[in-house]
Amino acid sequence: MYKLKGRRFWEVPCRGRMTWGWRKLLAIRSLIRPFLWSSIGNGAQTNIWSDMWCDHCPLSSFISPRRISNAGFHLQSTVAELVSHSGEWSWPIAWYDLFPVLIYIQVSMFNDRQDRLIWKDLDGNSRHFSSWEVWNNIRHRENLVPWVNMVWFKHYIPRHSFHMWLVIRNKLKTQDRLSVWEAGSATNLNLMCCPLCCYDRDSRNHLFFECSFALEVWNNIKAWTAMESVNGTWADIMSWMTQNSNMQMPENIISRLVLSAASYFVWQERNNRLFSKNQRTAMVIAREIIQTVRLRMLTFQFKWRPGLRRLLEKWQIPSGNMEIDPG
Incomplete structure (x- = not known):
């Protein structure tokens, strides 16, 4: 455990000149401290008042420094020092x-x-100390969302899935959100329109995929997925995701990849048109989506099942990628 001048980091006062890293460590000590426990050996290195060494610790939470001092003890007393020669508490x-x-x-x-x-986790079990274990215990937790496996799954493309997460959370800086923030003058807001179709302000629902340009992209790629019956409305897409996010069939995985890539490249095209003069057609974007997903599929190894060979031929995937389950 890190020490500073012979003391553990939670015992160091926040004063004087200190590096940025140490200031951040000290700022979270109240979060970390309940998980750091002392496993008693000889009892000479564990502070009996402030360290976590039994289920009722820290004792300093209910025994004040004044009472400790009046009893003839000092604040740096160890567990060993408070046990008498007869083997009882002093x-x-x-x-x-x-x-x-x-x-x-x-x-x-x-x-x-x-x-x-x-290190003890939230359930009180001793764990091997690691950064993942620390983060998993101190992070803020929300209820599990039904679409989690739609965004984060084994074969996802990181930048596409991160973007998809932003889309689902409606955190993209679309024009409808800018208007809520009252960015710029009212005149400039009134002049806003979707850079893809030049009609109405863009929004999450408009871009994915009610916009005529984005809908053309969607109509060109959905035949490559298991979502042919899903139209371009965000409500229908979310409904499909909720019902199919846990399925591990190859067609389902491919559909998730295509949908994430589509949202990513449509948003990329929107920004290109907004901030530069570069423009691509819906067909070009659709081909780029399919090619990107195909390149990702080339890393898969599929377990054989009826109809798989036809799927691989459609995507031009070598038959050598068969036999191992991609899930």
Whole structure:
């Protein structure tokens, strides 16, 4: 565990000149501290008041520094120092009436090993310390959304899935959102129109895929997916995602890849037209979507199933990619 001048990072006061990294570490110590526990060995390295070494710790949460001092102890006392030669706790008898919880704290069984720090997860289980384990325990959690497997799945293209996540969360800087933020003058807002079809302001629902240009792209690519019956409205697309996001059939995986790529390249074309003079036709974009997905599929190895050979021939995927399940 990191130390600064002989002290653990949660014991270091936030004052004086300090590097940016240490300031950030100290800022989150209240989040990290409940997960860092001392595994008692000889008890000489664990602070009995501030460290986490039993289920009722830290003791400093209910025993004040004044009471600790009045009892003749000091704030740096270790677990070993508070155990008498007879193997009992040395705190005053009166404390058992003031703090009944002390009755349930068993005297530690010491050995010759030094105390060591361990990481305990949200369920109280000891875990191997890693950055992933830390993040998984301290991150803010929301309810699981039904479309999670539609965006994040084994074969996803990272930039496409990240963009798809923004689309679903409606976080893209579309013109309808800019108008809500009251960006610019009212005159400029009134002049806004979709850069793809030059009709109405663009929005999430308009761009995916109610816009006449985006709808043309969608109509050119949906025959390559299992979504031929899905029209270009965002509500129908979300409905399909909710019903099919957990399926691992090759057609379903391909559909997710195509949909994510379509949203990515339509948004890219929208920005190109808005900020430069570069323009491509809907057919060119559709071909780029299919080619991008095909290149991703070339890394797959499919488990054989009826109809798979026909699917691979449609996408011009070598038969050598068969036999292993892509899920």
